[in-house]
Amino acid sequence: MVCLLSARSALSNYEVGRFLSVFIHVNKIHLNANLVTALIYMYFKCGDLEKAQIFFDGVSCRKLPSWNAMITGYVQRGLLEKEIDLYRRMKALLVKPNEITLVNVLSACASLGNAMILGMAYNGDGRDAIAVFSQIESGGLKPIDATFIGVLSACNHSGLVEEGEVQFSCIYDKHGSPPNIEHYACMVDLLGRAGHLEEAYELVQNMVIPTDSIIWGALLSACLIPSESQ
Numbered sequence: 001m002v003c004l005l006s007a008r009s010a011l012s013n014y015e016v017g018r019f020l021s022v023f024i025h026v027n028k029i030h031l032n033a034n035l036v037t038a039l040i041y042m043y044f045k046c047g048d049l050e051k052a053q054i055f056f057d058g059v060s061c062r063k064l065p066s067w068n069a070m071i072t073g074y075v076q077r078g079l080l081e082k083e084i085d086l087y088r089r090m091k092a093l094l095v096k097p098n099e100i101t102l103v104n105v106l107s108a109c110a111s112l113g114n115a116m117i118l119g120m121a122y123n124g125d126g127r128d129a130i131a132v133f134s135q136i137e138s139g140g141l142k143p144i145d146a147t148f149i150g151v152l153s154a155c156n157h158s159g160l161v162e163e164g165e166v167q168f169s170c171i172y173d174k175h176g177s178p179p180n181i182e183h184y185a186c187m188v189d190l191l192g193r194a195g196h197l198e199e200a201y202e203l204v205q206n207m208v209i210p211t212d213s214i215i216w217g218a219l220l221s222a223c224l225i226p227s228e229s230q
Helices: 002-011 014-026 033-045 049-057 064-076 080-092 099-122 126-138 145-158 161-173 181-193 197-205 213-224
Strands: none
Touching: 033 049, 033 064, 049 064, 064 080, 064 099, 080 099, 099 126, 099 145, 126 145, 126 161, 145 161, 145 181, 161 181, 181 197, 181 213, 197 213
């Protein structure tokens, strides 16, 4: 039965999976940990979060695989706050997490951190965004490309040139990742908006990756922005 449910889950075949769950109910098949876990994965895969929650809540003695199935499902569906709340509930019940649990929790925390940084960036709260980024680093989470874009955009919208230069340098110097085209474009725009056109052009000339229309467009836009020094 577990194998059948897993196969239905992989194929996202909701009708067959629903038939199997009804079959389990009608025949009063005992819901052991493996069967509950398979049902949860199947319903999440098929998009029926309510059913997944019902099966999870209906088990009196939940095992770690069932917790992980719910946590993984929430992450895959982008329900990050629900995932973190469930993890807290799991910890409160003294259920010991494993690597699967922690990977999903760290992924959710990083995604929420990225969302916060991007939100602050577009609201011009550059220093707050940098503070959140620092908390992500101090918490042992590895920033992704989107995190760096958010921080650089925050510096851009707040006119924090020096801070932006520091964060840009840290992409490689501290985290060992070469800047990508979006990172360069953010820096060119930041320098250009601040009136540092020579620095922006020099950055483009010294790029370690090929330039493209995004970079030249950012540099051209920078040249058209009136600055206080002009």
